[in-house]
Amino acid sequence: MENIEDEYVARIILYKLDFQEARDYLIKAKEVKDKFIRDGLIKIAIVTYAKPFLASTGIHKPIKKFRLNKEDVIPEEYFWLHEMFINYRGNFIGHSNFNTMKPVVPKEPERKGGMVAMVTHTTISYEHWFEIDPDFSDMPLLIDQAINLFTIAANKFLNKDI
Numbered sequence: 744m745e746n747i748e749d750e751y752v753a754r755i756i757l758y759k760l761d762f763q764e765a766r767d768y769l770i771k772a773k774e775v776k777d778k779f780i781r782d783g784l785i786k787i788a789i790v791t792y793a794k795p796f797l798a799s800t801g802i803h804k805p806i807k808k809f810r811l812n813k814e815d816v817i818p819e820e821y822f823w824l825h826e827m828f829i830n831y832r833g834n835f836i837g838h839s840n841f842n843t844m845k846p847v848v849p850k851e852p853e854r855k856g857g858m859v860a861m862v863t864h865t866t867i868s869y870e871h872w873f874e875i876d877p878d879f880s881d882m883p884l885l886i887d888q889a890i891n892l893f894t895i896a897a898n899k900f901l902n903k904d905i
Contacts, residue, residue, distance in 0.1 A: 754809055758795035759897055765792035766893035773873075773886055785869045786836050792893055793832040796825075816899050821892045828889075 768788035775781045795811045817825050872885040882888070 751809075758811060761791050761794050762893050762897035765789070766890055766897060769886060769890045769893065773890075778870075782869050785872065788889070788893070789828050789832050790836055792896070793829055796829060816896050817892065818895060821888075821895065824888055824892050 765788040768784045768791065772781045772784035772788070775784065795816075796813065798810045813822060813825050872889070874884070883891075
């Protein structure tokens, strides 16, 4: 890009597309029955959603670091969900945080497909995204709340600039 204004506009367009893409992954995850594929779609949705909020130190010039602030995009009632996604992305999907996710070496290794499974990991499960919590039965499913959040973020760019 030749100037900061052009890059700013390009990044805003890319951020809107990131939010729309993340929402579409979650919509597809609602349709998929296979847990492996569904979890993969949720993970890629979270990574895609988080990109605009993380500082980029890439090679692109003239803007070296540019990111969105949640306050500029997300309504306050969704801050908790936004923070949960940024935490998932940073501590579980993008990186292995061994302070919260410890590998377990079984006493009796089990054989799977001719291989010995020596280490198992406790990982994030997304099953609760598709279940009603009895304590919060008046709340929508987490998957639906996430779709709403990603839609709000994408639509933010339709009405006004950030």
